[in-house]
Structure formats: structure tokens, C-alpha cells
Amino acid sequence: MKHKHFYSHLIQSTDITLEIAELDIQKQERVNLLSLFEVNIHASVVSAVLDELSPEDKKIFLKHLSEGNHKKLWQHLNQKIKNANRKIENTIKRVKKELLEDIQEAKKLKKKSKSF
Amino acid sequence: MPNKSSRSYVHLKKLWTKKHEDLQKELFTKHKDAFDWLESNSKQLIVGSAAGLYLLTSPILSEIPHTFEAAAQTVPFDKKVFLIYDLKNVLPSEVRPLNLEEEQKVMEVLDRTFGMSVKAEMSGIRLNTQYGFIGQEQHLARFPGDNIYSHFDTPEDQQRYLKYGMAPGLSAWRYFADSKETMTKEDSDREKYYIAVQTFLAPGFNENRSRYVEFFKYRKMLVVNPENGKAMIVDVADAGPAEWTGKHLGGSPEVMSYLERYDGSQKGPVLYFFIDDPENKLKLGPISL
Numbered sequence: 001m002k003h004k005h006f007y008s009h010l011i012q013s014t015d016i017t018l019e020i021a022e023l024d025i026q027k028q029e030r031v032n033l034l035s036l037f038e039v040n041i042h043a044s045v046v047s048a049v050l051d052e053l054s055p056e057d058k059k060i061f062l063k064h065l066s067e068g069n070h071k072k073l074w075q076h077l078n079q080k081i082k083n084a085n086r087k088i089e090n091t092i093k094r095v096k097k098e099l100l101e102d103i104q105e106a107k108k109l110k111k112k113s114k115s116f
Numbered sequence: 117m118p119n120k121s122s123r124s125y126v127h128l129k130k131l132w133t134k135k136h137e138d139l140q141k142e143l144f145t146k147h148k149d150a151f152d153w154l155e156s157n158s159k160q161l162i163v164g165s166a167a168g169l170y171l172l173t174s175p176i177l178s179e180i181p182h183t184f185e186a187a188a189q190t191v192p193f194d195k196k197v198f199l200i201y202d203l204k205n206v207l208p209s210e211v212r213p214l215n216l217e218e219e220q221k222v223m224e225v226l227d228r229t230f231g232m233s234v235k236a237e238m239s240g241i242r243l244n245t246q247y248g249f250i251g252q253e254q255h256l257a258r259f260p261g262d263n264i265y266s267h268f269d270t271p272e273d274q275q276r277y278l279k280y281g282m283a284p285g286l287s288a289w290r291y292f293a294d295s296k297e298t299m300t301k302e303d304s305d306r307e308k309y310y311i312a313v314q315t316f317l318a319p320g321f322n323e324n325r326s327r328y329v330e331f332f333k334y335r336k337m338l339v340v341n342p343e344n345g346k347a348m349i350v351d352v353a354d355a356g357p358a359e360w361t362g363k364h365l366g367g368s369p370e371v372m373s374y375l376e377r378y379d380g381s382q383k384g385p386v387l388y389f390f391i392d393d394p395e396n397k398l399k400l401g402p403i404s405l
Binding site: 017018021023024025026029032033034036037039040043044046047050051055058059062063066099102103105106107109 | 122123124125127128129131132133135136139140142143146147149150151153154157197198201
């Protein structure tokens with residue numbers, strides 16, 4: 001089965017889902033936050049990849065990305081970026097950590113508001 | 117359900133929207149030439165199902181939640197994550213038959229997730245449980261003469277599933293087809309994606325044996341591993357396992373492999389519900405979410 005994003009196999013989002021689920025929010029709000037999580041990861045990954053590529057290679061990457069051709073996209077990245085897999089994985093980890101910290105902060109806000 | 121958005125939601129939404137806007141701005145400024153090139157060549161490119169580009173250029177972020185619905189149709193989320201979480205909230209901590217309230221909640225989650233009508237009871241018949249431990253079954257002979265060396269469609273399947281061997285006896289309803297020549301894809305799939313359920317423990321079985329046997333024959337069911345969200349449309353093609361085994365149903369090698377369920381000390385539970393599919397429209401096999 002084809003993955004949704006070319007880096008889907010590198011992302012584990014269950015912990016984020018469960019953290020968000022622990023917030024006392026409506027179901028649609030949960031979905032909205034997950035969508036924001038997804039787009040932040042996506043933009044960060046694409047940005048990290050583009051930073052590593054030459055002007056011509058960027059075009060090839062964007063072409064494969066726009067066509068959803070993950071196989072060619074990975075062939076291209078593996079040729080042009082050393083340890084592409086690991087670099088993308090590190091980017092995802094970094095952004096995820098940051099977003100998880102944001103959730104922790106948001107939980108503290110909730111506690112503060114309850115104490116009033 | 118709260119009517120007003122909570123403080124934590126508003127805070128996170130604002131924060132993450134701003135983060136994404138900043139990222140977008142930086143991305144398009146820093147790599148302007150590449151995006152300009154993409155835009156001017158987009159007619160020549162096959163820009164279609166690519167969620168990859170859509171998510172980058174989407175203006176949905178500042179509009180959430182107003183335009184979210186439309187965006188969600190284009191970019192589906194990982195429904196498995198929702199399914200796992202929703203089931204976690206509904207299922208009891210121990211593996212046991214669900215009470216009516218739990219059963220109803222689980223059916224709502226499954227209906228909503230898979231877009232099909234699942235039932236714990238049909239035609240007045242229900243199984244002894246809908247939540248139980250699944251064990252490993254063997255391959256079943258599909259037609260007279262079928263054996264472990266003629267059983268597989270591809271060499272890959274043979275390599276993967278040969279080790280499970282053939283059951284020494286026939287299925288509860290004997291062969292799936294009269295011969296290899298007359299066997300249809302549906303017959304073959306019925307064996308490939310079969311489960312064995314404890315028909316003999318269904319309430320009322322002993323009093324209505326022939327009606328129950330007819331009802332269960334190749335009855336379509338939805339089986340879900342609640343721990344990983346993997347789901348499959350299967351059929352009932354055998355009776356078992358015995359009560360003393362501590363297991364509640366059995367799965368063919370293909371079913372067990374897909375659901376990532378194992379026998380023995382590693383055994384785990386699944387949910388299994390009848391599917392109401394009177395026109396036989398739903399195909400047996402794995403369901404993609």
C-alpha cells in the first residue's frame with residue numbers, strides 16, 4: 001500500500017494523538033490540531049530537503065513531490081543527499097518534540113484556568 | 117460535549133498556525149526560484165493526488181476550522197490513529213464479551229471508520245462474543261486434490277505461507293469448489309480470508325442447528341485488530357476453536373499475517389462483527405484506511 005507522504009514510514013504520530021486526546025477538547029478540534037501537526041511536519045521536512053539540494057535538484061524534487069511519485073523522489077534524494085533518510089527522520093523528531101512541548105504548555109494553561 | 121472552544125485548543129491552534137505560516141513564508145522566500153519554476157510548469161506536470169504539494173500551498177491554516185471539512189476531503193488523515201484511540205476509550209481492559217452499551221459504541225466507531233454496516237446480531241443470531249483472542253489456523257483444501265504445493269497463487273505467497281501447512285480435515289462446509297477448474301476467485305478468497313468462529317457456542321445453536329449452520333456458512337465479517345487499526349473483511353469458513361484452548365476464533369495464515377496477530381503466548385484480541393452486505397458488494401480482504 002502506498003504511503004500518504006514520502007516520509008510517512010519515518011513518522012510515528014500515535015504519541016501526539018494521545019497527547020492531544022488528553023486535552024479536554026471537542027472531536028473536531030482534535031482533528032484540527034492533528035491537521036496543524038501534519039502541515040507543520042510537512043513544511044519542515046520539505047524545507048529541510050530543499051536546503052540540501054542545488055537549484056536544479058530542487059526542481060526535480062518538487063516535480064516528484066507534486067506527482068506523488070515517492071519511488072523516484074527517494075531515488076533522487078538518495079543520490080543527492082547523504083543520509084537523506086536520517087536527516088528527514090531527525091527533522092521529524094525535532095519538530096515533533098517541539099510540538100509535544102507546546103501541548104504540555106497548553107495543558108498547564110488548562111490547569112491554571114481551573115484554579116481560578 | 118463542550119460548546120465553547122477550550123483555552124488550550126485556542127492557544128495551540130494559534131501557536132501552530134503561526135508556526136506554519138512562518139515556515140511557509142520562509143520556504144517560499146528561500147526557495148522562490150524552484151517554486152516559481154513549479155508554478156510555470158504545473159500544466160505540464162501531473163499534479164493530481166499529491167497531498168505533498170497540496171499541504172505546502174494550502175491556505176487552510178488561517179481558516180481552520182471553517183474550511184477544514186473541504187480540506188479534509190482532499191487530504192485524508194491517518195484514520196487508523198483515530199480508530200485505535202476511539203476503540204481504546206470504549207473497550208474494556210480485559211478481553212471479555214462486550215456488554216450491550218460497549219457493543220453499540222464499538223459498532224458506531226466501526227461504522228463510522230469503515231463506512232459499512234456492522235452488526236453484533238443478524239437474523240436473531242449472535243456469536244458468543246465479538247471481542248476475543250484469535251488463534252492461528254491452517255490452510256484449508258479448496259477443492260478435491262488441493263494440497264500445499266498447489267495451493268498458492270504466487271511463489272511469494274508460497275514462500276510466506278507454506279509453513280502453516282494444510283488442515284488435516286475439510287472445512288465445516290467441506291470444499292469451497294468442486295474442482296480447480298470450476299473454482300472462482302470468490303471461492304479462492306473465501307479460503308484465503310477465512311476465520312473459524314465458535315458457532316457451537318452461539319446462543320440458541322443447539323435448538324436451531326440447521327438454521328445456524330446455514331447462516332454462518334461464508335458469513336461476511338469485519339475483523340479488526342484494535343491495537344494497530346488493521347482490518348479485514350473475512351468470511352466464516354470453519355467452526356472452532358474448542359473452548360478449552362482459551363481462544364475465541366481462528367484466522368487463516370493470510371488473516372493472521374495481515375492483522376499482525378500471533379498464536380501462543382503472544383496471542384492478542386480482535387473485534388469481529390457481522391457485515392450487513394445483502395447485495396454482496398464488499399470484497400473479502402484487507403481494508404485500507
